[in-house]
Amino acid sequence: MEIFNYFGNILGYVLGFLYMIVRNYGVAILxxxxxxxxxLFPLSIKQQRSMASSGKIAEKQKLLAEKYxxxxxxxxEEVQKLHAxxxxxxxxxxxxxxxxxxIMMGLYYTVINPxxxxxxxxxxxxxxxxxxxxxxxGVSSTFSSRFMEMEIMRNFxxxxxxxxxxxxxxxxxxxxxxDFSHSFNFLGxxxxxxxxxxxxxxxMWLIPVVCLLLNIGSQVYMxxxxxxxxxxxxxxxxxxxxxxxxxxxLAFTMPGAIGFYWICNALVMFGQSIIMNHxxxxxxxxxxxxARRIARRVQEEASVRVxxxxxxxxxxxxxPNAGGAKSSNHNNKSKKKKR
Numbered sequence: 001m002e003i004f005n006y007f008g009n010i011l012g013y014v015l016g017f018l019y020m021i022v023r024n025y026g027v028a029i030l031x032x033x034x035x036x037x038x039x040l041f042p043l044s045i046k047q048q049r050s051m052a053s054s055g056k057i058a059e060k061q062k063l064l065a066e067k068y069x070x071x072x073x074x075x076x077e078e079v080q081k082l083h084a085x086x087x088x089x090x091x092x093x094x095x096x097x098x099x100x101x102x103i104m105m106g107l108y109y110t111v112i113n114p115x116x117x118x119x120x121x122x123x124x125x126x127x128x129x130x131x132x133x134x135x136x137x138g139v140s141s142t143f144s145s146r147f148m149e150m151e152i153m154r155n156f157x158x159x160x161x162x163x164x165x166x167x168x169x170x171x172x173x174x175x176x177x178x179d180f181s182h183s184f185n186f187l188g189x190x191x192x193x194x195x196x197x198x199x200x201x202x203x204m205w206l207i208p209v210v211c212l213l214l215n216i217g218s219q220v221y222m223x224x225x226x227x228x229x230x231x232x233x234x235x236x237x238x239x240x241x242x243x244x245x246x247x248x249x250l251a252f253t254m255p256g257a258i259g260f261y262w263i264c265n266a267l268v269m270f271g272q273s274i275i276m277n278h279x280x281x282x283x284x285x286x287x288x289x290x291a292r293r294i295a296r297r298v299q300e301e302a303s304v305r306v307x308x309x310x311x312x313x314x315x316x317x318x319x320p321n322a323g324g325a326k327s328s329n330h331n332n333k334s335k336k337k338k339r
Contacts, residue, residue, distance in 0.1 A: 005113065007106025011036070012117030015110050019118060019183065026186025026260060029111065033264040036107060037272060044276060111261045115149040119180055121173055126152075129168050133159075150255045153181035154192040184257065191257040207259040208252040214266040215244030218273065225277045 014035065019028040068075035115121045130148055152159065156177055163169050169177065184191040189204060198204040219241055251259030 004102065004105040005109045005117070007102055008109030008113060008117045009120075011103075011106045012110045012114075012120065015114075016118045016120065019180075023183055024186065025114070025180070025183045025257065026189075026191055029257065029261050030264045032107070032110075033261065033268050036103065037265075037268045040103065041272065044272065108258075108261070111257055112147060112255075113149050114180070114257075115152065115177065119176055121169075121177065125169050125173060129163065132162075132166060132168055147255050150192055150257065153177065153184070154255075156181040186260065189256060189260075191260055192255060194255050195252045195259070204256055205252075207256050207263065208248040211251045211259050211263050211266065212244050212248035214263060214270065215247055216241065218266055218270045219244060221270065222273060225273070 015028055015032045018031045018035075019025060022028055022031065064075055064078050068078060110117045116123055116126055126149065129152060133152075160174060160178065163174060181192070189207065190202070193202060193204050195204040195208055247262055251262055
């Protein structure tokens with residue numbers, strides 16, 4: 001997971017910059033998600049174009065399979081020619097799909113490690129604080145979890161005197177962490193709290209509920225609008241609907257900031273799906289690609305050099321020598337007949 005945390009540290013400069021502008025971590029997470037979804041949007045378009053191309057190629061490949069069902073070698077050759085003609089690669093779609101994964105994991109680690117990745121507090125100071133808290137009876141287990149940095153901020157007001165007494169953080173770091181720990185209130189929800197351990201009145205249960213509804217709504221919308229998903233089997237559809245339940249459960253058992261990030265991610269993805277299906281549907285992509293292919297063919301034909309009429313006559317008529325020889329022989333025969 002260190003490699004993803006490294007990505008998170010780099011992406012944290014963006015989150016930290018947004019936080020310095022709005023001074024609210026919840027708003028910064030929302031803007032952060034929008035910015036990176038917008039940055040990855042061209043990849044989504046390429047993926048949609050690749051899916052449209054794959055669908056068209058699959059139909060032609062099925063015809064080739066039927067035509068050359070008894071000649072596998074010829075079938076492979078024709079499939080390679082087909083991909084070359086369509087300008088597509090069999091592994092390009094998978095590559096485009098995998099590229100956003102390390103970035104998304106980096107975003108996750110940016111959210112769960114806000115002190116080191118968003119505020120870029122010195123790692124030595126954070127390690128010193130963790131080691132110190134591990135020696136305090138009753139709290140050592142809490143601050144050894146993977147959400148240790150969030151726990152430090154959640155309890156920072158009560159821990160600050162201890163940090164000052166033992167000079168664990170510098171005065172500037174204490175001021176930064178203090179201000180930062182008070183910026184997790186979003187619409188009355190403390191994003192440092194965990195829904196499973198919070199009271200009903202805290203309304204933290206709204207985070208997993210909204211997370212569940214948004215993810216289910218997004219999956220159902222995709223099932224009805226995405227051509228590739230329409231043909232999936234029932235078990236695959238059930239699996240896709242179970243994923244929102246798992247996400248909601250994790251959002252219930254983790255600090256609210258993580259569930260809130262998933263809500264922002266699901267909300268932005270839902271909006272992106274609507275845009276993609278309206279402006280970049282498979283039908284649009286296929287039509288645009290066909291139009292580009294026709295335009296390219298017209299351009300190629302226009303670039304062909306036209307042979308002048310005089311040169312065409314030279315190519316069309318028989319060779320002069322051959323013609324002259326034939327005419328000479330014909331005249332000689334005529335003279336002999338007259339004699």
